[in-house]
Amino acid sequence: MSSFPFLSALIVVPLIGALITAAVPKNKPRQAKFIALGFSLAVLGITAIMCLQFTASDSSLQFVESYPWVPDWGLNLSFGVDGIALVMVALTAVLTPVVIGASWNDADNENRNVPTFFALLLALQATMLGTFVASNVLLFYIFFEVMLVPMYFLIGSYGGKRRQYAAVKFFLYSLLGGMVLLAALIGLWVASGGVLDWQALVDGEPIESGLQNWLFLGFFAAFAIKAPFFPFHTWLPDAGGAAPAGVAALLVGVMDKIGTFAILRYCLPLFPDAAQTFAPLAIALALVGVIYGALVAIGQADLRRLVAYTSIAHFGFIGVGIFAFTTQSGTGAVLYMVNHGLATGLLFIVVGMLAVRRGSSEIADFGGAGKALPLLSGTFLIAGLASLALPGTAPFVSEFLVMLGTFSVNQPVAVISVLGIILAAGYVLWMYQRTMQGTVNPKLAEIKPMRKDLNLREKLVVAPLVVGILVLGVYPQPVLDIINPAVESTLNFVGVTDPTPTVPTADPVATGDN
Template sequence: MSDFKFLSVLTVAPLVGALVVALLPRHKPTLAKQVAFVWSLALFVLTVVMWATFEAAGDRFQFRESYPWIDTWNVRFTLEVDGIALVMIALVTLLVPLVILASWHDAENAQAAGGKRSVPAFFALLLALESMMIGVFAAGDVFLFYVFFEVMLVPMYFLIGSYGGARRQYAAVKFFLYSLVGGLFMLAAVIGLWVVSDPHTFDWQTLTSQEFATWTERWLFLGFFVAFAVKAPFFPFHTWLPDAGGAAPAGAAALLVGVLDKVGTFGILRYCLPLFPNASDYFAPLALTLSLVGIIYAALLAVGQNDLKRLVSYTSIAHFGFIGVGIFAFTTQAGSGSVLYMVNHGLATGLLFLVVGMLVTRRGSALVSDFGGAGKLIPVLAGVFFIAGLASLAMPGTAPFISEFLVLIGAFTVNKPVAIVATLGIILAAGYVLWMVQRTTQGTPNPELHNVPAMRRDISAREVAVVAPLIALLLVFGFYPKPLLNVINPAVAATMQDMGKQDPAPTVATNQEASK
């Protein structure tokens, strides 16, 4: 394992890049874009090197760094990654350069629509958000995690509020308030955790070895769970997401739904389950119920949406229900499926949001009814939109299918009714995704499309560079997920061990039973 300080560099470097880009002159927008893109691309290369250095069969937490911070409270600036955190950091550093490339003209469009921020500020905010997201996944200290958890709201708030659509200010405030209130619950739990721990500490590894009184553990669990349920979002804490996803620029929405929301499910895996195993077991039926309601309810709402960005946001709420089922099934198979789902959902929904952004930019509208037959004018882009839709509904041959299959199989071994109800979500997903594609790109072209010059411009070389890596990864991992699972499986198995959970023994029928 290398002694290079990967995690501190990956956490601090985007923030330095954000400062550099923000200080560039406003009258040089192209330079700001180029610097931001090259900077983010360098961070992705560094992440690839870190991945290559990570030993899947080695220690659970690698590249650990710990520095003194607040001695009075025994708080340290500790960064460490296991396989779960590693795949999430890799997802962050992959998506950010693609989002920058896809958002090449978004800031200028926001200026034309009355936006107040400069072009350099837009790309600086993207880099600042990257720093916060890497930090929250790499944090090995509970207090440090909370700091990153809250601070990452700030760049996303300004991305939505300054560069979003018509309802951007309402959506930004709603996003901020929901997340802030959820964060206050976690703050109370973080303080309570420090008070009841002996010795007083925020160190994750030390806390996992401690036991708490039953009711204390349950209250602490709820404080963390509510914050994570809002962030994920789980039903009924989901109402901010359609507004934020619908109003945000497409690139920011891709990061919001593709990565930022995963902090909620990541937090449940990293903090709720290992720190409060008995409480996690106690509240599992409630969590599974919320997940199932989210799968069905969000799918039904998605069917009736006329706004493409809101529709994709609702599909994500349904997908998070599957992740929740995988987490609270408490089997390694379902747990690995849920982590893999987090990665694959980031790839698929990131692609879908970016392609929707390309369509909206051309049409000047996000309403499905304003398209209709668009595939006749932009056949290649319509084809990419179709592929993104198939990946979103977990079509066999695409990466989300593997993760969804693992979640359902892993859940079925311990809770058949939950797995059966969740399976209904697959049918609904096929309905809302295929109907979205049909209404948008198929059928008789909308006559108004011929009056929009941009609708005659098919996918550009820059846009191909954005979508090609995501499509390639969705197809490769759809047939060969081993590189991801080799990293994820040991971390999930360790999480189940922290909880004291064991997979159910396989049932083998006797020859006499089989003959019946």
């Protein structure tokens, strides 16, 4: 394996890009856009090389780096990725240039600072990647908190109506979770004797069960707010509804996945006894989220808020998959994180394109729009069908694995989860029918942009996501090969094994045997 510092480069490259982009004069927005796009593509190139060099069968951390940080405290800047972290890095690397392309004109109005907008996108990418590649718990916490800053300004300065309220609510919820995490981190520091390196923690002596419970709850609460799980979800519809479409795609497509990723990376291996103790509670919250998110989505009048509520339901499925503690459900949950990022990212971007053309994201302001926008309507349909996990799209594979793995250990939970799948068909098809089909809204003919279908830039933006959704829908095996060993290793830390398949014994009387 190459000695090139891939993981630190994933953080440094977009940070340098952010500084250069921010330094571009305000009167040269086009230059800032291309610089940001170039640096995001450089990160994508680094990630592609990493994927080619990654050993799929190895469940340990790879591309490991370690640099002295605070020697007196035994702290190092440590980086490393397993299969779970790698696919999340890849998702971030793919979505960021797509979002930059989708947001090409988002900051051009109201005399906003265009270079700052794209610099914030690169800074957000760097901090999100930092959470995925950090293998020191304190370093993870720093990235976990710092990434709030660029997202806060992206929502509060460049969002739509109620952007300041949404930005403050997002920041306060996340800050509260960060404070709880910090308290639990200090407790972990004391309990481990000053060890915060992830590998050293999982290889060391287990923490006493009673203390494990408290530390698990601290970590889990912070990550549940970030995900978000019910009942910590209320900030998401406001943030997703107010943020620019591309920013919302990163918020729900990647940033929220840091919560579920961190549960797999930290809560399960570091606190295995507590993870089993609180698994029923986590599954109960996830199930409520599945049903609640779907029901509330059906009643939404705004497209952005509707998509945000669907994500609450989808995060419920991910939570069920994680805490069912089977290889199939866990692998399905991680794949769900990737596929949801692609599908919901596409959905937010398409909704943003529609809102820009119509000047509104209210469902009632559309109606029959598909007749004037056939390509955009078709892309919207693909995104919607992927969101409801139609067979042949990527989310179907992950949802099927979650249900299959859960059914093998907890049939009632799997059966209840199916109701969420049924409701998903309802809110997606109803959304599409009210906006794209039916009688044409007479007001649409008066709006010139509503007669302009996807242009070349927009086609290039949506194409990678559409291709990813369809390719992973029919051939997910390469990604599953990367994820599966890491999931198995995580479950080994927890001390659980997959149930042994049972084969019914044939009745000798029924078969005629003596």
